[in-house]
Amino acid sequence: MAEETTDQGIPEPEGHSDIIETDYQVGQDNIQPRIGPFGLDIHNPVFVISGLVVVLFTAYALIAPQQAADFFGWLRPALTSTFDWFFMWSANIFVVFCLLLIISPWGSVRLGGTDATPDYGYIGWFSMLFAAGMGIGLMFFGVLEPAYYFGTPWGDEPLGVVRPFDEDGGLIEGNIEEARRMALAATSYHWALHPWAIYAVVALGLGLFTYNKGLPLTIRSAFYPILGERVWGWWGHVIDTLAVFATLFGLATSLGLGAQQANAGLEYVYGIPEGVTTQVILICGITAVALISVLRGLDGGVKVLSEINMVIAIVLLLFVLFAAGAMGIMTEFFKGLGAYVQELLPLSNPHGREDTGYLQGWTAFYWAWWISWSPFVGMFIARVSRGRTVREFLTCVLIIPSLVCIFWMAVFGGAAINDIVANPETSAVKAQVIDSYNPPLSLFAMLESLPLAAITSTIGIVLVIVFFVTSSDSGSLVIDTITAGGKIDAPVSQRVFWCTFEGLVAIALLIGGGLTSLQAMVISTGLPFTLILLAICVAIVMGLRAEKR
Amino acid sequence: MFSRIMVPVDLAHLSDLERALTCAADLAKHYGAKVTYVGVTAATPGAMGHNPKEYEAKLSEFAQEQAKSHGIETHEYTVVSHDPTTDLDDALLRSVKETGADLVVMQSHMPNVMDYIWPSNGGKLAEHAKCSVMVVRG
Numbered sequence: 001m002a003e004e005t006t007d008q009g010i011p012e013p014e015g016h017s018d019i020i021e022t023d024y025q026v027g028q029d030n031i032q033p034r035i036g037p038f039g040l041d042i043h044n045p046v047f048v049i050s051g052l053v054v055v056l057f058t059a060y061a062l063i064a065p066q067q068a069a070d071f072f073g074w075l076r077p078a079l080t081s082t083f084d085w086f087f088m089w090s091a092n093i094f095v096v097f098c099l100l101l102i103i104s105p106w107g108s109v110r111l112g113g114t115d116a117t118p119d120y121g122y123i124g125w126f127s128m129l130f131a132a133g134m135g136i137g138l139m140f141f142g143v144l145e146p147a148y149y150f151g152t153p154w155g156d157e158p159l160g161v162v163r164p165f166d167e168d169g170g171l172i173e174g175n176i177e178e179a180r181r182m183a184l185a186a187t188s189y190h191w192a193l194h195p196w197a198i199y200a201v202v203a204l205g206l207g208l209f210t211y212n213k214g215l216p217l218t219i220r221s222a223f224y225p226i227l228g229e230r231v232w233g234w235w236g237h238v239i240d241t242l243a244v245f246a247t248l249f250g251l252a253t254s255l256g257l258g259a260q261q262a263n264a265g266l267e268y269v270y271g272i273p274e275g276v277t278t279q280v281i282l283i284c285g286i287t288a289v290a291l292i293s294v295l296r297g298l299d300g301g302v303k304v305l306s307e308i309n310m311v312i313a314i315v316l317l318l319f320v321l322f323a324a325g326a327m328g329i330m331t332e333f334f335k336g337l338g339a340y341v342q343e344l345l346p347l348s349n350p351h352g353r354e355d356t357g358y359l360q361g362w363t364a365f366y367w368a369w370w371i372s373w374s375p376f377v378g379m380f381i382a383r384v385s386r387g388r389t390v391r392e393f394l395t396c397v398l399i400i401p402s403l404v405c406i407f408w409m410a411v412f413g414g415a416a417i418n419d420i421v422a423n424p425e426t427s428a429v430k431a432q433v434i435d436s437y438n439p440p441l442s443l444f445a446m447l448e449s450l451p452l453a454a455i456t457s458t459i460g461i462v463l464v465i466v467f468f469v470t471s472s473d474s475g476s477l478v479i480d481t482i483t484a485g486g487k488i489d490a491p492v493s494q495r496v497f498w499c500t501f502e503g504l505v506a507i508a509l510l511i512g513g514g515l516t517s518l519q520a521m522v523i524s525t526g527l528p529f530t531l532i533l534l535a536i537c538v539a540i541v542m543g544l545r546a547e548k549r
Numbered sequence: 550m551f552s553r554i555m556v557p558v559d560l561a562h563l564s565d566l567e568r569a570l571t572c573a574a575d576l577a578k579h580y581g582a583k584v585t586y587v588g589v590t591a592a593t594p595g596a597m598g599h600n601p602k603e604y605e606a607k608l609s610e611f612a613q614e615q616a617k618s619h620g621i622e623t624h625e626y627t628v629v630s631h632d633p634t635t636d637l638d639d640a641l642l643r644s645v646k647e648t649g650a651d652l653v654v655m656q657s658h659m660p661n662v663m664d665y666i667w668p669s670n671g672g673k674l675a676e677h678a679k680c681s682v683m684v685v686r687g
Binding site: 019025026027028112113119210211214215216217294295296297298299300301383384386477486487488489490491492495 | 561591592593594595596599600631632633634635636667
């Protein structure tokens with residue numbers, strides 16, 4: 001029988017790259033227990049600890065719901081209002097860091113070695129970028145956020161722009177233009193360079209240390225330059241467990257809350273009554289499709305669903321664009337883009353601002369939220385980005401998605417604001433966002449103002465549901481990989497376990513209460529992860545210095 | 550009867566493949582056939598190498614050792630997959646075509662209740678491959 005590892009001289013990986021010499025072997029801390037007919041291959045102790053911690057926190061939220069709600073309900077706003085400056089400066093650093101890397105000579109370093117070729121074509125790659133971590137947000141906030149900033153009566157006006165409504169709810173003509181401009185700029189700010197830079201930092205760090213340095217595909221690997229061999233010990237266990245924890249709860253709480261939103265949409269459009277039963281059925285359905293997707297694998301399931309999603313989203317986008325007046329909306333887009341560039345610096349500055357409602361309630365909240373999702377989305381992006389140069393990677397993960405998001409916001413937000421301005425008395429968007437606050441209905445209210453609302457609302461609901469599926473399946477793959485110590489070929493029963501577990505946690509929290517409080521907890525993990533992301537920036541520089549350009 | 554035998558191998562669990570490897574080598578000697586060892590790997594670092602190149606080197610070394618110890622002609626064939634867990638069956642089916650094998654000799658576990666839900670890779674291959682497939686159990 002052949003000796004398994006006699007080859008110690010490490011050959012070049014597809015051209016030049018700087019392999020890190022470590023005695024650690026991928027999977028060396030793994031154990032292979034057998035439970036009934038299931039053979040497992042799991043990292044010891046990350047798999048077990050992550051699973052137990054998730055169960056404990058779920059139990060806590062179910063047993064002491066009030067206490068959990070009070071505590072996390074206090075913790076999240078306390079963090080985002082105390083550390084708003086920290087979140088904002090960190091996010092600014094990530095944007096500047098990524099932009100500098102694009103123009104630096106390191107931009108030509110290729111992930112996977114100098115001769116590597118991309119694993120995925122542009123279409124599959126882009127589809128997966130959006131489907132994993134942002135699609136669902138675009139559906140939820142595309143109408144809500146611009147309309148909210150345009151007419152908010154709750155004092156969250158970005159940069160203190162004047163409301164275009166008077167005391168009696170009548171429009172003030174003179175204020176419309178500026179309010180509209182600021183609404184688009186302030187929304188784009190939350191969806192463009194900053195969030196994508198957050199994702200890009202994690203993805204680039206993991207891609208570099210996995211494909212060029214030969215370390216396992218797991219969050220701890222990005223810390224090798226800083227912690228050295230200690231990353232294979234408790235330091236690494238803590239980092240990986242935290243990532244699994246944030247990802248699983250992030251997905252489970254979004255799934256639970258998303259089911260409620262989808263249910264609200266179903267009631268609004270079809271009159272299907274709102275209730276726990278409908279929502280549990282929705283979660284089961286979403287989890288079932290996600291299960292099929294992970295069983296079919298990355299290429300046969302996740303990528304295919306992401307592409308389907310992308311096509312439906314583009315159809316809806318084009319429909320809204322033309323139905324709401326393509327010329328007007330395109331003008332809106334360029335104005336929005338201009339406003340974004342113009343207001344980028346004032347919006348990015350956390351000091352001496354008086355619009356704390358916007359600054360802490362929205363911006364700092366968003367930054368914490370994106371950052372708490374970054375281990376999941378970043379790792380998934382890393383997984384599908386092998387073969388791209390750093391410059392190509394950052395352009396495609398930072399610049400192009402930013403433009404797409406600004407365009408999306410201009411179309412959906414522009415159409416919504418047009419409707420509010422044209423029909424201030426009867427506008428459904430105004431009724432659901434400004435006069436009363438029903439976030440899940442905002443999208444459907446806007447579609448109502450356009451022709452063929454019955455069809456487009458159905459497409460909207462389908463899109464919301466499928467975006468949940470594409471978050472759920474890619475998230476399950478990420479958790480599976482982390483808890484298998486960076487192995488992507490762990491037995492299929494493990495990804496089935498995580499996907500099902502996520503659905504079960506969502507159902508438990510939905511029935512027992514606690515979705516909101518645990519979501520607040522997940523967002524709170526944004527604070528420790530901000531430190532982790534800053535460290536990853538340092539690690540990327542240390543890692544790139546050794547690479548051949 | 551047979552001129553090219555394909556043997557799927559999992560470099561991480563070679564000790565479990567003893568029976569299939571011996572069987573393949575005996576058949577190869579008997580029919581004067583060449584043996585191609587097929588390994589499926591991911592582009593991400595794994596226990597068997599930091600990247601596909603390294604994996605291929607290990608597989609090649611393994612094939613040469615088999616050639617030496619059994620006195621047969623061997624080759625190796627590496628398939629890089631984005632998601633080896635789920636794509637294994639398809640990757641192996643493709644390899645049958647690409648290596649031009651007329652016989653597959655493959656190790657499989659004892660069937661259990663799970664095989665009704667997830668058929669074993671050997672079972673799947675026997676069902677779909679155009680050439681002869683010998684599934685070696687135990």
